[in-house]
Amino acid sequence: MDPRRPRALAAVAVLLGATLPGCAGDGSGGAGGGPGAAGLGDPYFPRLGNGGYDVRHYALTLDYEPRTGRLTGTADITARATQTLDAFNLDLTGLTVHSATVDGEPAAVRRSDGELTVRPAGDVADGATFRTVVRYSGAPATITDAEGAREGWLRTADGAVALGEPTGSTAWFPGNHHPSDKATYTVTVTVPRGLSAVSNGEPAPPRTSGDRTTFTWRSTEPMASYLATLAIGRYDTRTSRTPDGIPVHTAARGNPALLGEIPELLAWEAGKFGPYPFSSTGAIVDPLIDVQYALETQSRPFFDKNTLDAPTLVHELAHQWYGDSVSPKSWRDMWLNESFATYAEWLYAEEFQDTPVGESFEEAFAEPGNWAFPPADPPSAGHLSDPPVYYRGAMVLHKVRQAVGDATFFAVLRGWPARYRHANASTEDFVRYVEEVAGEDLTDLWDVWLYGEDRPTGPSA
Structure with missing residues (x-):
């Protein structure tokens, strides 16, 4: 995310923190089937995500009508049970659920706040792969956090943009919306002829029938749900390639000259951080959206009317290694992104x-705001995007560089995203990794720069 406009997240934490009576479980399952937990116990969003299963693939089939703002969707979710399940939850904000099936059999559904509980006709066995199909429709919600920043489904005159960090993806499809449960995606979207629909990953050729056009995008590398995006509108869409042959898909209103620099910037970053981890890259630029932040949506970073400049483009492209390929185990690990x-x-x-x-x-x-709290320990969900997470976090990296030397430090820059490619990692994983590569104990550095409450005295650099 663009660090220039920190975001407060407390309101959505409350929105998704409600317990669904009679449906939350401890994940034990008992002797027979039991319900999967209605949350994963994240330190900032305890009810975000769900227990009892691991999603492998989302196939989303969507139809959107910009004139009315109505979305009609089918979510076909392939998952593996991690316990015997007689019920499980999906995160979903708003929208009307019309039906659900599990492995082709009708399933009972119940709604409460941000939870959709699915009760299959029979237990799902521990270790079994199963398919859940949910049909739903309605006007997706725009989620506004405590500082007024907006995410979720953002309407424009001719379409919409879906942005997900941290909980906005719950507004347009049901799922296990915690970054620890990554999956592959196929997003198929039908819109009025003349509009484009752009998502993550690789496009298939669009198909037009009558006054409607269908676009399909496939993300074959695992993706956290908050990094999924969808942009619908009258975009100028272009495809080029990096010097290494990676496709660059861009969608913008107009053709900002800076987008032409993506191939060279990505090649420069690959020289620093190692091979690019995805099958394509690009950007979405929509000046009709005014959220006052950019977002590292996987393989296709998003920029609003305020945020397309060279430093922010560098920042969001770097996230493809740090945050997208290596995703946080919990929202407390946000500083690693x-x-x-x-x-x-x-x-x-x-x-x-x-x-x-x-x-x-x-x-x-020298900036006092960067010392409000330790980057690895924000005081609440409302501070996850405050300056210490960005700038004091970067200071931690620079102190590591000074402590271990340039050769080891740049080995860390490349090795960290290689070690945890397409996986999740925590602050503890990072500390262990750096000390492993450096071959030394850096406890004093972590205590002062990563976890210390106060700004160090004496020479800073």
């Missing part, structure tokens, strides 16, 4: 804008 993306900006400024990394560090060190 943002520190690396911010440090990428510092590296870019040094090489292309004559601003040494040390100068960027000193500027961040």
Whole structure:
């Protein structure tokens, strides 16, 4: 996410924190089948996500009418049970559920707040792969957090944009909406002829029948649901390639010149961070959207009317390694996403804008707001995107660089996304990894820079 406009998230934490009476379980299942837990116990969003199963693939078939704002959807979810299930939950905000089936048999459904409980006709066995099909419709919600920042489904005059961090994806499809449960996706969207529908991954050729056109996008690498996106509108869509042959798919109103720099910027970042982890790249730019942040939506970062500039483009592309391929195990690990993306900006400024990394560090060190709390321990969900997560997090990386030397540090920059490619990792995983590569104990560094409550005294850099 663009660090220039931190976001408060407390309101959506409350929205998705409600317990569904009689349906939440502890995940034990008992002797026979039992309900999967209605939340995963995330420290900031305890009811976000669901227990008892692991999603493998989402096949979303959607039809959208911009004139009325109505979305009609079918979510075909393939998952593996991690316990014997007589019921399980999906996260879904708003929308009307018309029916559900599990392995082709009708299933009972119940709604409460942000939870959809599905009760199959028979138990799903522990370890079994099963398919859940949910049919739903309605006007998807725009979710507004405590600071007024908007996510979820954002309507425009001719379409909409779906943005998901941290809970917005619950507004347009049911699922296990916690970053620890990554899956592959197929998104098929039918819209009025003349509009485009753009999502993550690779496109199939569009199909037009009468006054409607259908677009299909496939993401074959695992993706956390908050990184899924969908943009519908009258876009100028273009395809090019990076020097390494990676397809670059862009969608914008007009053709911002900066989008032409994506191939070279991605090649520069690959030189720093290792091979690009996805099958395509690109961007979505919609100046009709005014959310005042950019977002690292997987393989297709999103930019609103305010945020398309070179540093932010570098930041969101860096997230493809740090945050998208290596995703957080919990929302407490958010600093791992943002520190690396911010440090990428510092590296870019040094090489292309004559601003040494040390100068960027000193500027961040001098800013009082960066010391409000330790980056690895935000005080609440409302502070997950505050400055310490970005800038003090980047300072942690710079102190690691000073402690271990450039050769080891740049080995970490490449090795970390290679070790956890398309997986999830925690702060503890990162600490262990750095000390493994460096071959030394860095406890004092972590205690002061990562977990310390106060700004260090004495020389900063």
